[in-house]
Amino acid sequence: MRTIELAGVEVPVIGQGTWRMGEDRRQRAAEVAALREGLELGLTLIDTAEMYGEGGAEEVVGEAIAGRRDEVFLVSKVYPHNASLSGVQAACERSLRRLGCERIDLYLLHWRGHYPLTETVEGFERLREQGKIGAWGVSNFDLDDLCELDQPVCATNQVLYNLEARGIEYDLLPWQQRAGMPLMAYCPLSQAGALLHEPVLQEVAGRHAVTPAQVALAWTLRHDGVIAIPKAVSHQHLHDNAAAASLILTGDDLALLDAAFPPPQARQRLEMV
Numbered sequence: 001m002r003t004i005e006l007a008g009v010e011v012p013v014i015g016q017g018t019w020r021m022g023e024d025r026r027q028r029a030a031e032v033a034a035l036r037e038g039l040e041l042g043l044t045l046i047d048t049a050e051m052y053g054e055g056g057a058e059e060v061v062g063e064a065i066a067g068r069r070d071e072v073f074l075v076s077k078v079y080p081h082n083a084s085l086s087g088v089q090a091a092c093e094r095s096l097r098r099l100g101c102e103r104i105d106l107y108l109l110h111w112r113g114h115y116p117l118t119e120t121v122e123g124f125e126r127l128r129e130q131g132k133i134g135a136w137g138v139s140n141f142d143l144d145d146l147c148e149l150d151q152p153v154c155a156t157n158q159v160l161y162n163l164e165a166r167g168i169e170y171d172l173l174p175w176q177q178r179a180g181m182p183l184m185a186y187c188p189l190s191q192a193g194a195l196l197h198e199p200v201l202q203e204v205a206g207r208h209a210v211t212p213a214q215v216a217l218a219w220t221l222r223h224d225g226v227i228a229i230p231k232a233v234s235h236q237h238l239h240d241n242a243a244a245a246s247l248i249l250t251g252d253d254l255a256l257l258d259a260a261f262p263p264p265q266a267r268q269r270l271e272m273v
C-alpha cells in the first residue's frame with residue numbers, strides 16, 4: 001500500500017470511510033467485520049464523524065478497532081454547531097467515549113458554522129494539549145476559507161472530489177499542494193454508483209482488467225498529496241479498493257477521462273455533499 005504523510009504520520013493513500021454506517025443496527029455486524037477486514041488489507045486510516053448516524057458510526061468504529069487501536073489512524077469530525085470553545089471539548093469527549101479510546105489522531109471541523117474560526121481553533125489546540133487529539137484540520141473549506149483560517153498547523157482539508165466534481169483542481173488542490181497540506185477526498189466514487197456505469201470508465205477498466213471503481217480511485221490518487229476515503233462493506237469492494245492504490249493510469253486513459261469529464265477552466269464554488 002502506498003503511503004503519504006498526514007499529521008506527521010505515514011498513512012495509506014486509501015482509507016475507509018464510514019458515512020451511513022451505524023444507521024441500521026441490523027447491519028452493525030457486517031459493518032464491523034468490513035472495517036476489520038479493511039485493516040487486514042492495509043486500509044488503516046478510518047474516517048468517521050459525530051454526524052454519521054448521530055454517533056452510530058463512531059460506535060461501529062469503536063467496536064471494530066477494539067484491541068487494535070494502535071493499528072489505526074483515526075479521524076473524526078465535529079459538528080459546526082458544536083464548534084464553540086466549550087462545545088468542541090464536550091463533543092470530542094463524547095466521540096472518544098463512543099470510539100472507546102483516549103485519543104483521536106486527527107479531529108476535523110466538519111464544515112464552517114457561525115462560531116469564529118479562532119474560537120474553534122483554540123478549542124482544538126486545548127484538546128491537542130490535553131492529548132485527546134493528535135492534530136486538527138478542516139472539512140468542506142474552500143480556498144477563501146483556508147486563507148481566512150491562516151493556520152499552517154491545519155493538517156488537512158477534506159472535500160468532495162471525484163471525476164464528476166473536479167472544481168478543486170482549478171485553485172484549491174494546487175494551493176494545498178504548494179502548502180504541503182494533504183487533501184482528503186470523500187465520495188471518490190461519487191454517490192449511488194451512477195458514475196461507475198459510465199462507458200468511458202468501463203472502457204478504461206477493460207484496458208487494465210480492473211473494475212470501474214478501481215479506475216475512479218486511481219484517477220483520484222493520480223495527484224500527489226491526495227488521500228481517498230471510500231466506504232466499502234462487501235469483501236470484494238474492500239479488496240478492489242486496496243488494489244486500486246497500485247493502479248497507474250496511462251496518458252491515453254487520462255485523456256479519455258478528461259474528454260468525458262472536462263477539468264475546470266475557471267474557479268468554481270466548492271461542491272459539498
